[in-house]
Amino acid sequence: MMDQHAIPVLVGVGQTTDKGSTFEACLSPLQLLMESVKRALEDAGIHLKQIQSRIDTLVITSGFIDYLKNPPQALCNALNIHAKNQYLSGVGGCSPQAAVNRLSEDIANLKIQCALLGGMEAQAAMGMARKAGIQPDWDQPSDQAPELFFPYRAGDGACETEMIHGIGVPVNVYPMxxxxxxxxxxxxxxxxxxxxxxxxxxxxxxxxxxxxxxxxxxxxxxxxxxxxxxxxxxxxxxxxxxNSMLGVNQSAAVLLMSEAMADELGVRREKRVYLHGCADAADHWYVLNRVNYYSSPAIKLCGKTALDMAGKTMEDMDHIDLYSCFPCAVEIARDMLGMDENDSRPLTVTGGLPYFGGPGNNYVMHSLAAMVEKLRENPGKFGLLNGNSYYLSKHSVGIYNTLPLEKPWQRTHPDVLQKQIHATKTPEIENQPKGSAAVETYTVLFNREGQPEKGLIIGRTENQPFKRFAAITPADPGLWQEMMTGDFVGTRGIVRNQGRFNVFEPI
Known part of the structure; x- marks a missing residue:
């Protein structure tokens, strides 16, 4: 019989969406987070007093805005939680699933017995405050910065030449x-x-x-x-x-613990959902270094690894939520997981980031909460979800079921997967390209008035075909119109460096 202290299980989930019509009517970020934590505990059938001193680890997802100096400490103080490990997640939409994967491993290795995860975004309230000329007084006193939880990569998601040319903002990159x-x-x-x-x-x-x-x-x-x-x-x-909808007030929380603690606290069997398979990996970090712009080796590897861990195939997945910040994120994940374009299974359990809402780095906490509820309604069925960070950069996959695990929980460490990704040779970056070149992909950016204002290019020169460059086009509305009416991929032209920018002009 397996050690019940080494079996991770999700026992409670909570979500909150606050649609206050004025800034004053909105919950503060801390109140928003507290509400979802309380709902997660209520969902698990656990009173706060039962668990305040039993939570080993607290992980709060980083917000797109620093609403609080130290979110984990603020939540612990507000709810009198005595977690010895208090963390703020790294940046990225895969952070909630990556945290569940890591904390499940910690439970399996008997390092912890209980973890609380949560996150929130209050950008809608922040927008109301700006319009009303109000400076929100949301922060809580703290004498220390939060400790960061298992960041896969520190620093910026884009290199200098990408940032210069605008390939450092998701709304610019995903269209490419x-x-x-x-x-x-x-x-x-x-x-x-x-x-x-x-x-x-x-x-x-x-x-x-x-x-x-x-x-x-x-x-x-x-x-x-x-x-x-x-x-x-x-x-x-x-x-x-x-496009993903960031201007929301949303929070979510999940409670993860060992089977032994769930038994001790009397969590009902029908509330328990188990992580059967998981994986984490990142594609080659900079966009200009990618293998291509229509696939993701890391998603493919994560999917295979998670499915192998669960002993299942994609055909066995009854419920699916693919990260949906933009359409290509869904399409590429679907393709990398081996699903047919015409597969009849829904690819979301929430409605997706443009319509359910895109609460910054915390969306996957919501998709996980929704998946748990979906699987409870359909016991014995499998559910798969993925998270994606930056520009199809970092990836996490989780496979869930209400059925208990039949073997000791053990995952493939992310470092093992990362070595496989890095073993693939990819194009280098050319900072100052010169000469004949061809377009590999592109986009035209628009201003808030709906007018085109910039053409972006990723291309390769004839004399350096294994190097990529980023460039802008001349400020020519006629050219931008051509880029949007035909297939501009493969277009030949001349690229030259002009000051800080590379400029590509078609022949």
Whole structure:
């Protein structure tokens, strides 16, 4: 019989969506977080007093804004939690699943017995405060900075030349993946746009039925893809309705503990959900170093590793949530997991980041909470979710079921997977390219008035074909229009360095 102290199990989940109509009516970030923690404990059937001194580790997901100097300490003080390990997660949308993976390993290795994870974003309230000219007084006293939890990578997600040219902002980068994917598939713009709009229309129909969704409204593919004053292009080919919605007030929390502690605290069997498989890995870090812009070796490896750990295949996954900050994140994850484009299984349990809401780095805490509830409703079924950080950079996968584990919990360490990823040779970066060149992918960026304002290029020169460069185009509205009406991938031209920028001009 397995040691019950070494079996990790999720026992409680909680979510909160606060749609206060004014800043004064909104919960503060700490109140938002506390509410979801209380709901997670209530969901598990555990009173706060029972567990205040039993939580070994607390991990709070980093916010896009530093709402509090020390979020873990603030929550511990507010709820009188005596966690000896208090952490703030690293940056990235995979952080919640990565934390569950790591903490499950800690339980399996008998390092801890109970962990509480939570996170929140209050950007909607922050926006209301700015409009009202209010300076939020949200912070709590703290004499120390929080300790960071297991960051896979410190520092910026983009190198200097990427930052200079604008390839350091997700809304600029993901459209470039999408255009590369469309070209790779050999589709026309109109055909591909219809497909990604239909994909996200299906996501919106899930959000419509989710009481926690920020936008619980079903949208047609035509509405999503049609450019209007309220649905402008952001980065071609993405309209506003294809982008993650960051301006939300949302929080979520999950409670993870050993089977032994769950037994001791009387957690009902039907509440328990087990992590059967997991994996974490990052693709080659900088966008300019990627193998290509229509795949992700790290997602493929994570998927295979997690499925092997669970002893299952993708055909066995009944419920799925693929990280959906932008359409290509879903498409590429789906392809890397070996799913057919026409697979009938829904690819979200929440409604996705554009419609459920994109609460910064904490979305996967919500998808995990929703997955736990879905699996409780369908005992014995498997669920898979993934998290993605930066620009399809860092990845985490989790596979869950209400069925108890049949063998000791053991995962493949991320370092093992990372060595496999880094064994692949990829293009180097050319900071100051010169001469004949060709476009590998591109986008056109738009301002808030719906007007094109910048063309972005990733390309390779003829004399350095194993090196990539980032560039902008000349400020030519006619050229930008051409880039949006035909397939600009493969276009030949001349690239030269002009001051800080590389400029690509088609022949």
């Amino acid at each position: 993946f999408e255009n590369a994917l469309r070209s790779y598939l050999g589709r026309s713009f109109s055909d591909h746009q219809s497909k990604i709009a239909d994909l996200f229309s299906r996501f919106s129909r899930v959000a419509e039925k989710n009481s926690y969704a920020w936008f619980p409204k079903a949208r047609s593919a035509q509405e999503i893809m049609t450019v209007t004053g309220n649905n402008r292009y952001v980065g071609f080919p993405y309209t506003k309705l294809m």
